[in-house]
Amino acid sequence: MGAVPDLERQTIGDLPDWGRACAEELMSNLLVEKSFPCTFAVAAAKKHTLRFGFIDSEKDPSRWGPLPDILGEYLRVYQDIDRETSLVVFFRPEEEPAGMSSYFSRFWDVLQYLHRKDTLPWPGEIPEDPGEPLWEFSFGGTPIFVVCNTPAHTRRRSRHSSGMVITFQPRWVFEGLESGTPRGGAARRVIRNRIRRFDGMEPAPQLGDYGAEDNREWKQYFLPDGNEEEIHGCPFHSGTGKTRGDRSAHHVVVNGRGEYSLWPDGRDLPPGWWYTGVHGDRRTCLDHIERVWTGIRLPARKTG
DSSP states (O other): OOOOTTHHHHBOSOOOTTHHHHHHHHHIIIIISTTOSOHHHHHHHHHTOEEEEEESOSSOGGGOTHHHHHHHHHHHHHHHHOSSOEEEEEEOOOSSOOOHHHHHHHHHHHHHHHHHHOOSOOOTTSOSOTTSTTOOOEETTEEEEEEEEBTTOOSSGGGBOSSOEEEEEEGGGGTTOOTTOHHHHHHHHHHHHHHHHHHSSOOOTTOOOTTOTTOOTHHHHSOOSSTTOOOOOOOOOOTTSOOGGGTTSEEEEEETTSOEEEEETTSOOOTTEEEEEEEESHHHHHHHHHHHOOSOOOSSOOOO
């Protein structure tokens, strides 16, 4: 394990009893394992410019209350820390880890929760529609690149962790590394080569250059475990509860019994329901449910 002697200084908010083991696991990956792909994270670990936050539950939104304050405090000071910095938020690991689809839903639920709690408007230069090349998650008026690690990532080792971990990297840390710049191109080549060595597979096809016409930033946040898997539909919705063109007026949701339903934008999901990643107008969502839900069901219903 990689010891974190100054963990208290690097922590924003409370440091729980279970937190040190999580931080040490991360530091071991960054500093002990050879060729961890994210060179920015490795450099920050060496310079002690990472900041850590700890949340007591992966799946219970009622325990996520400290998260907006942790992220808000980090965004208040990050430019005074170092150009190579990130906020790493650990969620308390569960005794029985969930599956990939559950973590996918939890991750996007966390970003949606943060968006609802954000007291500042969405940045004017960032599109509200995740389908736009320049879209990026934002909080406190700051565009942020987000990465999720989970226990369900077993083949893609660079995205594996003992509990759900979300890393927030302000877009500011990537200035000068944009698509088309020599430094940016060189950095991406290095990272992709390290991915090949560390993961033992080609880089995920979802990885791209921010702002490129064919790039969708949200697809890089939560990568599937294998390169043959695809991601369909971003569950995130911003602003007034509708993305541009009203393309996310409804979401297809599913519960633990495999029952599907519609759920309108801008409303919290009830316990026991998860986003499937499919969204659109009412007719599009109903057509999708008709295709995928082949089990016995009652006449058309909706969760709310």
